[in-house]
Amino acid sequence: MKSAIFSVGTEILFGQITNTNTVYLSQQLNRMGIDVLYHETVGDNPGRVKEVLSRLLSEVDLVITTGGLGPTQDDLTKEMAAEVMGVELKIDEESLEKIRLFFEKTGREMTENNIKQANLPAKDGFILPNNAGTAPGCVFEKDGKIVVCLPGPPREMTRMFEESVIPYLQTLTHEVIYSDMVRVFGIGESQLEYMLQDLITGQTDPTIATYAKEGECSVRVTSKRNTLEEAREAVEAMAEKVTAIVGDYIFSYHDEDLKDVVAKKLMERGLTISCAESCTGGLFASTLIGVEGISSVFERGIVTYSNRAKMEELGVKEETLARYGAVSEETAREMTAGLKKKTGSRVCISVTGIAGPDGGTAEKPVGLVYICVDFDGKTECKEFRVRTVNRNWIRHYSVLLMMDMVNRIIG
Amino acid sequence: MKSAIFSVGTEILFGQITNTNTVYLSQQLNRMGIDVLYHETVGDNPGRVKEVLSRLLSEVDLVITTGGLGPTQDDLTKEMAAEVMGVELKIDEESLEKIRLFFEKTGREMTENNIKQANLPAKDGFILPNNAGTAPGCVFEKDGKIVVCLPGPPREMTRMFEESVIPYLQTLTHEVIYSDMVRVFGIGESQLEYMLQDLITGQTDPTIATYAKEGECSVRVTSKRNTLEEAREAVEAMAEKVTAIVGDYIFSYHDEDLKDVVAKKLMERGLTISCAESCTGGLFASTLIGVEGISSVFERGIVTYSNRAKMEELGVKEETLARYGAVSEETAREMTAGLKKKTGSRVCISVTGIAGPDGGTAEKPVGLVYICVDFDGKTECKEFRVRTVNRNWIRHYSVLLMMDMVNRIIG
Numbered sequence: 097m098k099s100a101i102f103s104v105g106t107e108i109l110f111g112q113i114t115n116t117n118t119v120y121l122s123q124q125l126n127r128m129g130i131d132v133l134y135h136e137t138v139g140d141n142p143g144r145v146k147e148v149l150s151r152l153l154s155e156v157d158l159v160i161t162t163g164g165l166g167p168t169q170d171d172l173t174k175e176m177a178a179e180v181m182g183v184e185l186k187i188d189e190e191s192l193e194k195i196r197l198f199f200e201k202t203g204r205e206m207t208e209n210n211i212k213q214a215n216l217p218a219k220d221g222f223i224l225p226n227n228a229g230t231a232p233g234c235v236f237e238k239d240g241k242i243v244v245c246l247p248g249p250p251r252e253m254t255r256m257f258e259e260s261v262i263p264y265l266q267t268l269t270h271e272v273i274y275s276d277m278v279r280v281f282g283i284g285e286s287q288l289e290y291m292l293q294d295l296i297t298g299q300t301d302p303t304i305a306t307y308a309k310e311g312e313c314s315v316r317v318t319s320k321r322n323t324l325e326e327a328r329e330a331v332e333a334m335a336e337k338v339t340a341i342v343g344d345y346i347f348s349y350h351d352e353d354l355k356d357v358v359a360k361k362l363m364e365r366g367l368t369i370s371c372a373e374s375c376t377g378g379l380f381a382s383t384l385i386g387v388e389g390i391s392s393v394f395e396r397g398i399v400t401y402s403n404r405a406k407m408e409e410l411g412v413k414e415e416t417l418a419r420y421g422a423v424s425e426e427t428a429r430e431m432t433a434g435l436k437k438k439t440g441s442r443v444c445i446s447v448t449g450i451a452g453p454d455g456g457t458a459e460k461p462v463g464l465v466y467i468c469v470d471f472d473g474k475t476e477c478k479e480f481r482v483r484t485v486n487r488n489w490i491r492h493y494s495v496l497l498m499m500d501m502v503n504r505i506i507g
Numbered sequence: 508m509k510s511a512i513f514s515v516g517t518e519i520l521f522g523q524i525t526n527t528n529t530v531y532l533s534q535q536l537n538r539m540g541i542d543v544l545y546h547e548t549v550g551d552n553p554g555r556v557k558e559v560l561s562r563l564l565s566e567v568d569l570v571i572t573t574g575g576l577g578p579t580q581d582d583l584t585k586e587m588a589a590e591v592m593g594v595e596l597k598i599d600e601e602s603l604e605k606i607r608l609f610f611e612k613t614g615r616e617m618t619e620n621n622i623k624q625a626n627l628p629a630k631d632g633f634i635l636p637n638n639a640g641t642a643p644g645c646v647f648e649k650d651g652k653i654v655v656c657l658p659g660p661p662r663e664m665t666r667m668f669e670e671s672v673i674p675y676l677q678t679l680t681h682e683v684i685y686s687d688m689v690r691v692f693g694i695g696e697s698q699l700e701y702m703l704q705d706l707i708t709g710q711t712d713p714t715i716a717t718y719a720k721e722g723e724c725s726v727r728v729t730s731k732r733n734t735l736e737e738a739r740e741a742v743e744a745m746a747e748k749v750t751a752i753v754g755d756y757i758f759s760y761h762d763e764d765l766k767d768v769v770a771k772k773l774m775e776r777g778l779t780i781s782c783a784e785s786c787t788g789g790l791f792a793s794t795l796i797g798v799e800g801i802s803s804v805f806e807r808g809i810v811t812y813s814n815r816a817k818m819e820e821l822g823v824k825e826e827t828l829a830r831y832g833a834v835s836e837e838t839a840r841e842m843t844a845g846l847k848k849k850t851g852s853r854v855c856i857s858v859t860g861i862a863g864p865d866g867g868t869a870e871k872p873v874g875l876v877y878i879c880v881d882f883d884g885k886t887e888c889k890e891f892r893v894r895t896v897n898r899n900w901i902r903h904y905s906v907l908l909m910m911d912m913v914n915r916i917i918g
Binding site for chain 1 (some may be wrong): 514519520521522523524525526527529530531532533534535537543544545546547548549550555559718782784787788789790791792793795796797799800802805806807808809810811812813815816819820849850864865866898899902
């Protein structure tokens, strides 16, 4: 099946928003085996919406539109789609009632123009309920062509797509897709691809593909079968093959972030944690504290950016700093030991490094990072040379290294 | 002048990358007074590239393409543009030499297929040098139509656009654009727009427009005149009018982030700073430490997430916590006082609040935040009710509030 994604909205042409809807929809459609041939965007202009829609329908089987379903005069995607498809719109009482209730619940007045949002195809199509906003979406089906109209706000669009559009598209392909994302840390994408080469080259179903994002990599495993059960089993069997090759780097089989995996383990086992940060400057604490419920185990974070702070807060010896420098394994060890003594947390982790752009030397270059973690008295210290993309990349990657060390030591 | 932005790349249709080039180009073109009518994307498919380019040229005066200039078989944007425009391509020796040098410098071998990157229009157009990569761009000009071919990698594309395309487009419009971004914190976009209504309604040149992003707002002031001097003066005069109305909320006239404004002031004046964070969990420290050079003034950060940490690290009294709660003005005051005593930093700031989603009560709801800042003995404490979008929004907005309070107290 061939498809196109058609975004409507003047704000996109002004560059006021980044079109992430298109990225999401492209990923989803490709994963379902539906080819995406075009992305197009026009403003809230009835003539151009109609012209582009007609043309796309002459070239593909399925057009997914986003935007232009709201209550204002400018919102006209649905109306133009109805015209192009030759389908009549009628007020749908159930949808209208839902919109009325939405306004009642949020305590706002429902103005007249909101009624048009309930103008929907009575036949040659059906309604897609909006469970995250007011404007319903809809599907037009006629003469072998399909137009799916979705709202513009990403939260509403993705929810509608997952709840209603995926199941619908699966009925068309008569196949069920099951997909999982194996998450990996500690090797680059090219190395990962190299190691999985035989699996990638020989793939038919399940298919596997590697992705890289901000220092982490993923392997997507997707299977398209007649039943969900079959597809899931095929994905799991392939995930086992992937594990046999790169198992040591895998931290999640279900697309979780490393911080979430670590936080979940800490919370489930009631392991208290404290951290002492130099170069990352609070980013480790801040990242972990971004996880809901972490207050049950996160005890304390100390940003000891100056030497004085390292001595006063953590009891790092002046002699150690003078002899080995603030960025050294010895300092990292004393930071962790001091933190342990002070907090008694079961997991204590410290980091010291050179984030740059200044402060590096030939012996201790920018990107040099020491991390030391202690778990119930078992201590591990490591030296890293982080790729010197820029200051904030070094900080970000150091936090991933810290998460990885915590994840491995608590097991 | 009417334009379209045409992206070429199968990876975009797969959803593997987000098309930020289009956002950048849309902003730049609109700012120069060039209307953007279409965004289009196709894969590395010669037929579709040609078809879309022909059609776009029948509807607009200027098409800007990105992607497909590289050395591989798949890269064919330039070749298709030459065909559609009826312009001949020839090997440009100077460009070829630059590509050779690039490979020499980076110590890689230059394979044969790289030569095609120097295949460029000899007449009816000109070459755009690539000072950040290998593939040159080019402009085709014929019969009143223009195609500008730019490389896909954002770093190469933006540099080429700024160095070569903006000056070229300005010769077409015979006008010079000057634009500045006035940054505002403390009022929402709708209120900002309301306050500036008279200026916005009456605008011809300079034009003014409001933007909102992650809790901060901006006012873009743009003027298009015959000389840069005239345009700059017009922008400055309008910025003064904006200041007369919303001056109290302005923190930058030149598109700086609030954290950068605060960090710059601290560094320039050598004001040391320490922070004690509860709900933000290190995000204030981490944000400030993201600024280069901050180590000269950032002394210490303490993430006192537990009550025990607040008492041990900052000397908050057990009685205060029991009587007023951890989220109270009294606790915030004692946090700041304790931090001051401990660090002696000239600026000491503390925050305590409820980031949610749990932990709120009727009396102390999620989003309640207390911030207390001390500068050389002058103390200010404030209570805020942050909009409860979600946990990380509350943390993010609290950090902005903290930056704002530091910015105001140091003056």
